[in-house]
Amino acid sequence: MYHVILVEDEKFVLNYMVKMLKSFPEFIVEAAFSSPEEVLDSFDTLNAEVAFLDIEMPRMNGLELARKLTEKNHDLQIIFTTAYSKYAVDAFGVEAIDYLLKPINSEDILRVIKRLNKKNPEFVKAVGENSDKEELIKPYNIRCFGRFEIKDELDQIIKWPTKKAEEVFAYFLMHQGSYINKWELLDKFWPDMEEERGFHNLYNTIYRIKQVIRSLPASPGIEKINDGYVLKAEGLYSDIDNLKFVDEKDLSEGSLSGIRALCLSYNTPLFGTRDFIWSVALQENIARIYKRVCKKVIYFYRNKDDFEQAEEILRHFVKQHPESEDMMIWWFELLRNWCGREDKISEYKTWFNLKLSEMELPLL
Known part of the structure; x- marks a missing residue:
């Protein structure tokens, strides 16, 4: 220490x-x-x-x-x-x-x-x-929660030559290891453009991406296969990757400090101010995973009778997703069965309703 x-x-x-x-x-x-x-x-x-x-x-x-x-x-x-x-x-x-x-x-x-x-x-x-316990999350240099940042081997945030190159790489990153047909890319990123010009922009954008990602750890690369591409970047991790990884793990097997920090680093919207239309459905899926992980972490602290840590995770979740009424109700049920915390229900109902009113949502 x-x-x-x-x-x-x-x-x-x-x-x-x-x-x-x-x-x-x-x-x-x-x-x-x-x-x-x-x-x-x-x-x-x-x-x-x-x-x-x-x-x-x-x-x-x-x-x-x-x-x-x-x-x-x-x-x-x-x-x-x-x-x-x-x-x-x-x-x-x-x-x-x-x-x-x-x-x-x-x-x-x-x-x-x-x-x-x-x-x-x-x-x-x-x-x-x-x-005897190791961290369950992996070191990551790509942040997607609340902003989109990628750091190189010198821990510096990389700069993109164009917004389109940044967005296309973000799309590849969310489909890492999967084959993406060039027609799919054309339809998503240049839908109203004449085909020949659209493909010219696609090829030019991928070339620019390759120039940028050479400075990243794990030597990522975009490989052309027939009429499409695959991003190969084993060892390149994002906060999303870690959230999915924790979702599948038993928390008793490792240290919780990194997981706690990961939960508290979660912010919406996904990718921050980047207006990636294709990411809307992805954000909804990540939000569901985040809820499961938060409930898992809170319940872990509940079993250790660590109220302060559980409360911190819960409050952060509600600030990001005040519309999640079922999460609030689940917390009430947890408090009812948490010896010495039963009287907290009224206090939390008041706090939850304050958050709901701020978002102009129906009160509990």
Whole structure:
């Protein structure tokens, strides 16, 4: 485990960060401070290996604080929390494991853990020797929940030459390993275009896609087979792939930290602001899978009598799908049989109805 300190001048953000880090078994929160002066006074008495530092603080900013702390402990590993751009942070010349743009979510923390483990292989080995449970999800570099982002081997978001190339690759990605006829692609992406010109655009688009995806892990490629194409990209995973994978698994067989983060990273609409008409039916299917996974995770926490974690998953689900009345009713039934939580039903009914009224949906 990594021993962590946090410095953040906004109390509600500090409390949020402490709660979030405590939910990950990789971290032990040693102390949390609301000012740089406090941490400097106490630092010598702490067993700190990692520091999460806010950059925008009065009197002494996080960059200056980082310099002072690393003078005291050269091995201290810094993570900045900031509203600055990456380039602005890099320009200060302070070596850091990562920077997190606010608001910070569980997916950001998972990335930090991955980077810490990469820099500290002895930690990974020690954890492996002492843990009998592995993560059930696989590392992924493609995000489809709430936005469409693909990261290359340097963890940089790839840029597409055209919106059409991005959309066509997204379609291939959702049909990875399956044969897609060129007539199907023509009908979906250039339906009103004269055939010869349409095929010219298709070939040009696929060429552009191939140029872009060369920088991706797992060496993905689009192979032409007769009158169609197949995307071959074993080892290239998205958040959707992981959701489907978890849907088929017994949660008792592995660690839940990654699954919890995956559930909390789910956002609608699928692909965010990208207007992919063909993805509407896919989004409905993913929403059904997400509901099953959330119920599975909530029930797992129910059996461990971990109400806070179960509640967090439930609230996130309802924020994304307030129209899902059956999920709310299922939660009521769970509370009725949850010793010590029966009186929560009225409280949740009020909260659910607030969400329903915001969406102008019928109340419970």
